[in-house]
Amino acid sequence: MISLIREKIKSLSSSEEISLFLKHKRGMAGLILLSFMLFIALTADFIAPKRFDEVDPSSRLLPPSTANIFGTDQLGRDVFSRVVFGARIALWVGLLVVVIEAGIGVPLGLVAGYYGGSIDKLISAITDMLWAFPPIILALAIVTILGPGLTNVVIAVSVVSWAPYTRVVRAKTQSIMSREFIIAARAVGESSLSIMFRYVLPNTLSSVIVLATLTIPSAILYTTALSFLGFGAQPPTPDWGAMLNEGKDYIFKAPWCSVFPGLFITLTALSFNLLGDALRDVLDPKLRLG
Amino acid sequence: MGLLTYVLKKFLIGIPVIFGVTIILFYIMYTLPGDPIKLLLAGERVTPARIEELRRAWGLDQPVYIQYFYWLSHIVRGDLGVSIVTKEPVALLISQRLPYTLTLMLISTLLSYSIGVLAGLITALKRGTLIDGFVSIVGVINYSIPGFWFGLMLMLSFGYYLQLLPISGYEGPHSLVLPALSLALPSSAYVMRLTRAEMVEVLNEDYIRTARAKGLNKRRVLLVHALRNAMIPVVVMFFLNMPWLIGGAVVIETLFALPGMGRLLYVSIIRQDYAVVQGIVLIITVLTVVFNTLGDVVVAVLDPRIRVERGGGL
Amino acid sequence: MSRILLEVRDLHICYETSRGCVRAVDGVSLVIYESETFCLVGETGCGKSTLALAIPRLLPPNARLLSGDIFFRGMNLLRINENELQKIRGKEIAMIFQNPMTSLNPVHMIGFQVAEVPATHFRISWREALLTAIKQLGKVGIPDPDLRSRNYPHVFSGGMKQRTMIAMMTTCKPSLLIADEPTTALDVTIQAQILKLLHELKNEYGLTLLLITHNFGIVAEVCDRVGVMYAGKLVEVAEVREIFENPQHPYTKGLIGCVVARKKSKTRLNQIAGAPPSLLNPPNGCRFHPRCSYTTPKCLREEPQLIEVCRGHLVACHNYERVG
Numbered sequence: 054m055i056s057l058i059r060e061k062i063k064s065l066s067s068s069e070e071i072s073l074f075l076k077h078k079r080g081m082a083g084l085i086l087l088s089f090m091l092f093i094a095l096t097a098d099f100i101a102p103k104r105f106d107e108v109d110p111s112s113r114l115l116p117p118s119t120a121n122i123f124g125t126d127q128l129g130r131d132v133f134s135r136v137v138f139g140a141r142i143a144l145w146v147g148l149l150v151v152v153i154e155a156g157i158g159v160p161l162g163l164v165a166g167y168y169g170g171s172i173d174k175l176i177s178a179i180t181d182m183l184w185a186f187p188p189i190i191l192a193l194a195i196v197t198i199l200g201p202g203l204t205n206v207v208i209a210v211s212v213v214s215w216a217p218y219t220r221v222v223r224a225k226t227q228s229i230m231s232r233e234f235i236i237a238a239r240a241v242g243e244s245s246l247s248i249m250f251r252y253v254l255p256n257t258l259s260s261v262i263v264l265a266t267l268t269i270p271s272a273i274l275y276t277t278a279l280s281f282l283g284f285g286a287q288p289p290t291p292d293w294g295a296m297l298n299e300g301k302d303y304i305f306k307a308p309w310c311s312v313f314p315g316l317f318i319t320l321t322a323l324s325f326n327l328l329g330d331a332l333r334d335v336l337d338p339k340l341r342l343g
Numbered sequence: 344m345g346l347l348t349y350v351l352k353k354f355l356i357g358i359p360v361i362f363g364v365t366i367i368l369f370y371i372m373y374t375l376p377g378d379p380i381k382l383l384l385a386g387e388r389v390t391p392a393r394i395e396e397l398r399r400a401w402g403l404d405q406p407v408y409i410q411y412f413y414w415l416s417h418i419v420r421g422d423l424g425v426s427i428v429t430k431e432p433v434a435l436l437i438s439q440r441l442p443y444t445l446t447l448m449l450i451s452t453l454l455s456y457s458i459g460v461l462a463g464l465i466t467a468l469k470r471g472t473l474i475d476g477f478v479s480i481v482g483v484i485n486y487s488i489p490g491f492w493f494g495l496m497l498m499l500s501f502g503y504y505l506q507l508l509p510i511s512g513y514e515g516p517h518s519l520v521l522p523a524l525s526l527a528l529p530s531s532a533y534v535m536r537l538t539r540a541e542m543v544e545v546l547n548e549d550y551i552r553t554a555r556a557k558g559l560n561k562r563r564v565l566l567v568h569a570l571r572n573a574m575i576p577v578v579v580m581f582f583l584n585m586p587w588l589i590g591g592a593v594v595i596e597t598l599f600a601l602p603g604m605g606r607l608l609y610v611s612i613i614r615q616d617y618a619v620v621q622g623i624v625l626i627i628t629v630l631t632v633v634f635n636t637l638g639d640v641v642v643a644v645l646d647p648r649i650r651v652e653r654g655g656g657l
Numbered sequence: 658m659s660r661i662l663l664e665v666r667d668l669h670i671c672y673e674t675s676r677g678c679v680r681a682v683d684g685v686s687l688v689i690y691e692s693e694t695f696c697l698v699g700e701t702g703c704g705k706s707t708l709a710l711a712i713p714r715l716l717p718p719n720a721r722l723l724s725g726d727i728f729f730r731g732m733n734l735l736r737i738n739e740n741e742l743q744k745i746r747g748k749e750i751a752m753i754f755q756n757p758m759t760s761l762n763p764v765h766m767i768g769f770q771v772a773e774v775p776a777t778h779f780r781i782s783w784r785e786a787l788l789t790a791i792k793q794l795g796k797v798g799i800p801d802p803d804l805r806s807r808n809y810p811h812v813f814s815g816g817m818k819q820r821t822m823i824a825m826m827t828t829c830k831p832s833l834l835i836a837d838e839p840t841t842a843l844d845v846t847i848q849a850q851i852l853k854l855l856h857e858l859k860n861e862y863g864l865t866l867l868l869i870t871h872n873f874g875i876v877a878e879v880c881d882r883v884g885v886m887y888a889g890k891l892v893e894v895a896e897v898r899e900i901f902e903n904p905q906h907p908y909t910k911g912l913i914g915c916v917v918a919r920k921k922s923k924t925r926l927n928q929i930a931g932a933p934p935s936l937l938n939p940p941n942g943c944r945f946h947p948r949c950s951y952t953t954p955k956c957l958r959e960e961p962q963l964i965e966v967c968r969g970h971l972v973a974c975h976n977y978e979r980v981g
Binding site for chain 1: 360371374480483484486487488489490491492493495496498499503583586587588589590591593594597598608609612613620624627628631632635
């Protein structure tokens with residue numbers, strides 16, 4: 054799998070797609086914004102003036118100042134430090150959800166598109182049903198069963214939103230199946246598994262990359278929403294959604310506790326949306342998510 | 344096959360879906376930790392014999408599929424059980440809350456559609472101009488803002504600083520303004536993107552060139568030929584989006600402390616009031632199936648290619 | 658010959674693409690007379706469809722009209738405003754497109770789509786327009802036009818759709834009917850029927866037909882005069898007999914060779930070596946020189962101009978005397 058991605062990246066860099074992407078202003082803006090988020094996530098230990106769970110009862114709910122540029126929360130914790138550490142959680146969660154989603158959705162799409170017939174009908178029916186159902190409700194139901202916690206939220210969100218991967222990969226697989234190189238591979242007796250993973254999968258990869266970039270924002274939005282409701286990350290985890298959950302009780306006294314985490318959720322989601330739109334324009338302009 | 348047969352068929356397909364969901368729901372609730380009898384007694388001290396008696400009275404000694412049919416027969420009669428916390432019938436609780444949620448959804452959908460369709464059409468028609476660039480960027484930003492945070496910010500600005508609108512609870516229809524706005528923001532961006540994409544695609548279609556070649560004026564080409572086609576997926580999305588809005592309503596109603604079904608779901612999960620959770624999820628499933636079926640029906644009405652025409656085709 | 662209906666003067670059109678400007682029509686001038694059938698012939702991508710679309714100004718948005726004029730009955734179509742143009746489209750100048758499958762609006766009934774034309778151009782009621790439409794549908798050979806007018810396009814076959822397009826575009830009895838490869842997307846048996854229909858309508862209404870095609874067979878059957886296009890340029894214009902009996906341009910000769918060889922003998926299919934040039938940066942001098950067997954040093958340097966070699970026969974070749 055990793056060698057496939059490496060091959061794909063190699064083929065990309067040699068093509069004109071890179072130069073097309075470099076000309077895509079919004080895509081570049083997204084990339085810069087994302088690099089910024091990655092940078093603060095990776096260097097959180099150095100950037101943050103304090104630890105995210107460092108309580109200081111003497112300086113509670115202080116407005117932004119030179120000492121605490123984003124102010125402090127109800128326990129006297131530095132909001133800026135918490136937001137910076139939160140970037141780590143958000144990006145990690147987004148990545149994790151997307152990997153699980155792709156892990157479920159891509160193989161199902163491959164199988165449905167490759168075999169067709171009743172397997173395809175069954176998989177498509179499940180996908181359609183899942184697609185129609187409101188993901189937050191389903192995720193809530195799962196969290197109710199599993200109990201609160203960030204890991205459970207990640208599981209719940211991934212389990213309810215892999216449907217787009219199956220749909221896209223299935224459609225791609227169907228169109229690839231009629232191509233000569235697949236017919237040739239079959240003719241020389243390649244096994245189904247080998248055809249699916251060595252011939253079909255690489256050709257769906259650019260769509261999957263676009264899709265993954267575009268589903269990270271919704272993964273982050275869903276997990277923070279669940280954390281906001283109190284089902285996700287538990288205190289003192291500096292999850293942005295959990296911070297908003299705690300901050301909303303002090304929204305009028307200390308709006309900065311709520312403003313900054315939300316702003317960072319928006320910026321992170323925005324960076325992926327901009328990047329994803331650009332990747333779609335460049336790699337797979339016909340890709341439809343709706 | 345006429346339109347009516349098509350519609351009936353679509354509705355009939357929905358029934359096994361609802362049926363399937365009830366099985367899943369029942370099984371989930373059945374396997375949930377916690378003994379329903381103990382929850383029912385809520386700490387009351389009774390003899391094991393009494394528990395056994397209650398177990399038999401509630402049919403909990405029966406095999407799981409018998410229990411399921413027992414449960415299903417109640418649901419069909421509109422009996423969704425009793426809330427363990429308030430001892431009120433679940434059906435009553437839901438029927439009290441549902442109107443708020445449906446109103447909220449309706450207002451926010453109207454909002455997001457009027458803004459989204461308008462913005463989508465403008466950007467499609469002014470493609471490549473500054474207006475297109477600006478509105479599209481605003482759209483991506485709106486799409487990235489979490490609705491609940493936007494709600495918090497609205498609360499802070501319109502409710503607290505400007506004191507224009509109520510912050511929480513339901514004091515009348517104006518209490519729905521801020522929640523509806525928070526719910527409408529992300530979906531307006533979605534509607535805008537869809538409208539723009541559809542319109543751009545349709546404007547490139549050969550039949551638009553035909554319409555122009557006929558000598559029709561610009562307005563007629565746009566309204567009768569382009570818009571009529573581009574709006575089909577947008578109108579369908581109107582129905583398919585409804586169930587998704589219920590999900591958003593849970594978060595937004597909780598934030599604004601509205602007495603709707605979404606907040607009831609949240610509260611019931613917190614209180615482990617599973618009968619209510621079960622009832623609400625069931626209602627949401629039914630609504631989802633209904634809206635999806637309506638979506639299918641609307642496509643069939645709007646797009647003649649979906650129905651199979653009477654009489655033979657050549 | 659009769660009066661001039663349409664005159665194209667030094668027309669330059671390019672398409673803006675991400676890789677530069679594609680000069681699809683590069684300095685074309687031609688004249689079409691009233692009541693004749695003029696065929697524009699050339700390979701795919703030679704700019705013949707672009708030229709056709711430029712006449713009623715139906716070019717796609719990325720096309721740029723660089724320079725030139727198109728006179729229709731003395732009126733410069735490229736200078737009049739959109740409102741005036743709308744009165745001409747469908748009424749004076751009508752157009753039939755290559756792909757009937759996508760040229761009809763899927764969500765409107767056949768009758769509605771045809772009736773829109775008379776309803777737009779004549780002061781008649783919608784009812785009358787519908788009746789006109791049904792009559793015209795019958796005329797182009799749609800059985801049960803009354804019933805069929807209430808069908809949607811997807812139940813029609815390709816041939817029926819093209820008939821519908823023809824009905825739509827002839828209800829107003831236009832002076833000029835432009836048919837852009839009207840039979841290319843259809844079955845061979847249907848092709849002949851559609852051509853016959855066009856020919857009949859042309860004779861009945863006395864309209865002028867501008868037929869765009871890449872098929873020399875069609876040219877031989879229905880045309881009065883022929884223009885041959887190559888790489889955005891008009892390389893030869895002549896009456897149909899003259900073209901077949903006395904082609905002066907090596908490209909025309911090659912094209913006819915392809916057809917005639919197939920008909921006359923069982924020898925190997927004649928073909929023109931090489932592929933048409935890229936219009937992003939076309940070759941210097943004569944654009945055909947890389948594929949031409951008569952090339953001289955002059956062809957590489959200097960672009961040949963259209964000159965009249967005998968009455969009504971124009972050719973753009975430095976060596977036409979050697980070719981002919």
